[in-house]
Amino acid sequence: MVDVNEGYDAFCDFLEKHSGICLGTSKQYLVSSRLRKILQQESVRNLNELVSAISRPGGQKLKTAVIDAMTTNETLWFRDIHPFRILEEKLLPEFYGQRPSRPLRIWSAACSTGQEPYSISMMIEEYKARNRVFNSGEKIVATDISPSALAAAKSAEYAMLAIGRGLDTDRLKKHFEETPGGRWRVKPGIAQRVEFRAMNLQDSYALLGKFDIVFCRNVLIYFTADLKRDILTRIHATLNPGGYLLVGASEAVNGLGDLYEMVHCRPGIIYRKR
Structure with missing residues (x-):
């Protein structure tokens, strides 16, 4: 089980710096749901470890995958007509x-x-x-x-x-x-x-x-x-x-x-x- 409380602030700083998205406080449930598959694949114990993995040489692919997963892609045709x-x-x-x-x-x-x-x-x-x-x-x-x-x-x-x-x-x-x-x-x-x-x-x-x-x-x-x-x-x-x-x-x-x-x-x- 990944602890999304440990390292949450560091992850929010990473996300805002690289995508502009400002999560604010108490959005751990959103991070957990969006990143569940990635967190399992990376076998990390918390978000501090995830941010560290992204920062290591060769972490660009993981960085792209994390930002992609955290991006909201809600849309429809002729939205708000x-x-x-x-x-x-x-x-x-x-x-x-x-x-x-x-x-x-x-x-x-x-x-x-x-x-x-x-x-x-x-x-x-x-x-x-x-x-x-x-x-x-x-x-x-x-x-x-x-x-x-x-x-x-x-x-x-x-x-x-x-x-x-x-x-x-x-x-x-x-x-x-x-x-x-x-x-x-x-x-x-x-x-x-x-x-x-x-x-x-x-x-x-x-x-x-x-x-x-x-x-x-x-x-x-x-x-x-x-x-x-x-x-x-x-x-x-x-x-x-x-x-x-x-x-x-x-x-x-x-x-x-x-x-x-x-x-x-x-x-x-x-x-x-x-």
């Missing part, structure tokens, strides 16, 4: 109306297993067909820290259980094709807009380029106030003039009024780069 309605009713009409000659670029940060970026791509596809928009070259850069989540996202294939979480029958028929194994694959026209990259939000964004819209939703809640401010400040630098940031329903951009202007969309709030 309002951001996608705002994209459809405000952001896409504004972009295609004002910048018809430049390809649209969107960043989906902390994209998990791909449902958000593929949902964005479906919305673009439907909007362009409905409004006879002939622009091309849209790019959605989707990033995540979790290797296993990115592998699932890149495969563009989902079991029926995952498909059923937020995706209606019409969109399933329109944007997916069934595989011989009974799974559902995103059609090439939707998938080709999305480029997946491994990224820790604590790292530099310099190689990402500039964006018109950034989705950074339901991830900031796991970070400290200082790290959150740092991330939001650096996201601002990635936005083109007048670009937009969308955060989660329980998240807000506070204390950065010099960088972002709040835009009320009723329902929903988004942030425009100043």
